[in-house]
Amino acid sequence: MRRWENPAGRRLVAGIPLAWLAVLFLAPFLIVLKISFSQMRLAVPPYAPLFAWRHGLPVPELHLSNYSFLLSDPLYASAxxxxxxxxxxxxxxxxxxxxPMAYAIARSTPSRRTALLMLVMLPFWTSFLLRVYAWIGLLQNDGIINNVLLYLGLIHRPLVMLQTDFSVYIGIVYSYLPFMVLPLYATLEKLDESLIEAAADLGCPRWRTFWLVTLPLSxxxxLAGxxxxxxxxVGEFVIPDLLGGSRSPMIGQTIWMEFFGNKDWPAASAIAVVLVCLLVTPIVVYQNQAMPAAERD
Amino acid sequence: MRKLSAFNLLAIVLGLAFLYLPIVVLVIYSFNASRLVTVWGGWSTRWYAALIDDAPLVESALISIRLALVSASAATILGTLAALALARFGRFRGRLPFAAMIYAPLVMPEVVTGLSLLLLFVAISVDRGFWTVAIAHTTMAMCFVTVIVQSRLVDFDMSLEEAAMDLGASPLRTFLEVTLPLILPAIAASWMLAFALSLDDLVIASFTTGPGATTLPIRIYSEVRLGVKPEMNAVCSVMVGVVGVAVIGASLLAKLTGARGASARWRGDGPPIRAIGP
Incomplete structure (x- = not known):
């Protein structure tokens, strides 16, 4: 069997994207790691070098102060x-x-399936920022939802919805729903319907079929969704910033504030490092779960 | 033929209503004659006329479009190369770290990506502006391109490429004359996705931009932080219209040419994490 076996060509094809990511993804993250161990100073750039030169020899100046600061100030833990x-x-x-949406799409006729998927995806292609912004007009005190409810006589004074936890949840669920529907659809579409029919033939009630057959198979x-x-x-910035209140910032906003507001680059870097460690854990767990399945293929 | 149960129908109708309600309301209110955003003052196109006269906004829009063109093209080339390496080179040494490096940016929070790139640009003292944002957007988007193109490459029959090479075609010629036409729908779809990602990005651009390179999202963000503005409603409606026409047009084109580009795209937008395994 002949394959892509020209070594020089292979090195070029794999090497170019690898070099790009090494310089622009890996190296920047190592810089973040480095700065998280250095101390803030009022200069350009606003952090001290990791090595001090004494008598012609580099002396490392590693500081864990940023991390201990994160632990000592309850603001960060609560964020x-x-x-x-x-x-x-x-x-x-x-x-x-x-x-239910993914299930319904997967169970509809093939021609309708494409159209429905398209409808789910279409908002995803339009600007994320603008879709979040649209909720401000809907949720604010003299906004459309309050006006409709007042008009219908269901409420007598406007509900405070904007800048609360509620508006943050609405904005996030709204923005991320397509990311949940698509992977669910991908597995539900492949699900063998004869298994469900078999369960029904054997007298299994529909909710039990769902619980015992459909859900485990999907x-x-x-998990992917x-x-x-x-x-x-977890790292979201735009939605809590536009829709949320100022009392409880999320961690993405905290990094933004430390960086742009307080100009404390070492602290922002330390938060970023902790955040990445926090997010890597579920991925590693997922990998260990998915690995045996991949090896069976 | 399968029929939808009432519950399934309800799930779809309510779900889609939830997804489309804010967009529809926004578009309707962009035609509101009243400056008060919650009072209906009759139909008008005055906010659209005001947009054209808003020179800084138009300039930002042009910067954003140029940025999206540059970074989507660069990301498509880099991402396709990486996809070829992952899908066609078998189990080469260093494949796992390579794959990890491709997929890691997909799950990296934008705030961290933006912060780390800015610190890099500061460390090597590059003047920030259009090109730093373009480089940042290319890095962010190329991994999405890889996922989409790779899923297409894995899908199609490798024996076509083997046949070409057995008949004496060089790998480069095989790629240009066999592989490239076959993966073209996926490449087009991923270019569009990269374009949309760049056009939409606020966080990474805010970190990596400099004077003279205020992108449209940065401009919009600074306006809408202070509340709803009718001009912004009009900007949104224009963007929704452009994207809607582009996406529907592209999928019709894909259908007409009989390509499976659309289906490849859906799969590509699926769970990228699932593909990390060796």
């Missing part, structure tokens, strides 16, 4: 916990909303 809570709750809501899609939502939501 991390709040981000994890928001991500967990909104991922769950996305799953509860997305599963677990890989559920949960990760695709949970991981980016």
């Amino acid at each position: 991390f916990l709040y981000s994890l809570k928001v991500a967990a709750v909104s991922t769950l809501v996305c799953l509860l909303l997305g599963y 677990s890989s899609g559920v 949960v990760l695709l939502c949970f991981i980016p939501i």
Whole structure:
């Protein structure tokens, strides 16, 4: 069997993207790691070098102060916990909303399936920023939802919805729902319907069929969808910044504030390092789960 | 033929209503004559006329489009090379770290990507502006390109390429005359995705931009932070219209040419994480 066996060509094809990512993805992250161990100073750039030169020899000046600072100030711990809570709750809501949608799309006729998938994807192609912005007009005190409810006489004074946890959840669920529907659809579409029919023929009630057959068979899609939502939501910046209140910032906003507001680059870097470590854990767990399945193929 | 149960139908209708309600409301209110964003003052196109006269906004839009053209093209080339390496080179040494490096940016929070790239640009003291944002967007988008093109490469029959090479075609010629035409729909789809990602990005651009390179999202963000503005409603509607026409046009084109580009795209947008395994 002949393959792509020209060594020089292979090195070029793999080497160019590898070099690009090494310089522009790996190296920048190592710089973040480095700066997280250095001290802030009022200069350009606003951090001290890691090595001090004494008597012609480099003396390392590693500081864990940024990390101990993160631990000592409850602001950071609460920002991390709040981000994890928001991500967990909104991922769950996305799953509860997305599963019936994905299931219904997978069960419709093939021609309709393409159109429905297209409809789910179309908002994803339009600007994320603008879709979040659209919710401001809907949720604000004199916004459209309040006006409609007042007009219908269901409420007598406007509900405060904007700049609350509620508006953050709405914005996040709204933005990430397609990311849940697509992987769920991909697994549900492949699901062998005769298994469900068999369960029904054997007298299994529909909800039990769902619980015992459909759900377990779609677990890989559920896991992929949960990760695709949970991981980016933890680091989300735009949605809590536009829709949320100022009292409880998420961790993405904290990095932004430390960097642009306080100009504390070492602290921002330390938060970024902790955030990445936090996000790598579920991926590694997922990898270990998915690996045996991949090897069976 | 399968029929949808009432519950399934309800799930689809409510789900789509939720996805489209804000967009529809936004478009309707962009035609509102009143400056008060919540009071309906009759139909008008005055906010669209105001957009054309807003020179800084138009300039930002042009910068964003140029940026998206440059970074989508660069990302498509780099991402396709990486996809070829992953899909066609078998189990070469260093494949796992290579794959990890490709997939890691996909799950990296934008704030961290932006921060780290800025620190790199500061460390090597590059003047920030259009080109630093272009480089940042290329890096972010190329990994999405790889996932989409790779899924297409894995899908199609490798014996076509083997036949070409057995008949004496060089790898380069095989790629240009056999592989490239076959993966062209996926390449086109991923270029569009890279374009949309660049056009939409606020966070990474905010970190890596410099004077004279205020992109459209940065401009919009600074306006909408302070609340709803009718001009912004009009900007949104224009963008929604352009994207809608482009996506529907592209999928019709894909259907007409009989290519499976659309289906490759759906799969590509699926779970990228699933593909990390060796």
